[in-house]
Amino acid sequence: MAAAIPVKGEAVPVVGVVVGQASGDWNSGFCSCANCPSLPCLVTWFTPSVTMGHLFEKVYRVRYSCLFITILFITAQIYMYEETQKIVPLMEMGKVNFTIDNEIIAIEIPVATDESIAQSNWVSTLSFWIFLSMCMLTCQLRGTIRKKYGIAGNACSDCFASCCCECCSLTQMLKQEEVTKDYNICSSTGTTLV
16 A cells, blocks of 8 residues: 655644644743642652652553552652661760860760661661662653653753752653642542553
8 A cells, every 4th residue: 555645735643743833842841830729739859759659640541550650659758767766875975075165075875886887878878779670760761751742852861850850850741741620639640541
């Protein structure tokens, strides 16, 4: 079958771009959180895993991803908090001398030990991997939404935006997917429209 040749002045359909969406640009700017309704913006800032889950369910049509992502990251954060609490008892008290107006003042402060440093390194490493995994999921989601709407960009720009300010990136994606119009935190996709 021969391909149809468009006549001069006739609109040519673009495959993969949503009709009505201007190709090449996002609906809103990267740092346009102030223009976002308050509930989606607050949810994004305080529990980005909920917003990410809503977007995953809306974009990939994967049921319960909001619940799974939220439970996964909240569990990781609770574990990190518990591990952080183990650092202080491992520290020893030491004296530090300060001189103020020719007077020596001795203050006892916690001093790091080898065990506290090892525990601190473990918590820092865990924190880094949680941050990295959130950035990678956000980067993947951003790339999928960018391709869906024909927005210019590449994987590097997606990763940079996701790691630079994940909340701004998530809010921009919420606006692109028009989740902010009828936002419902209790729904699986974040909207009342399924």
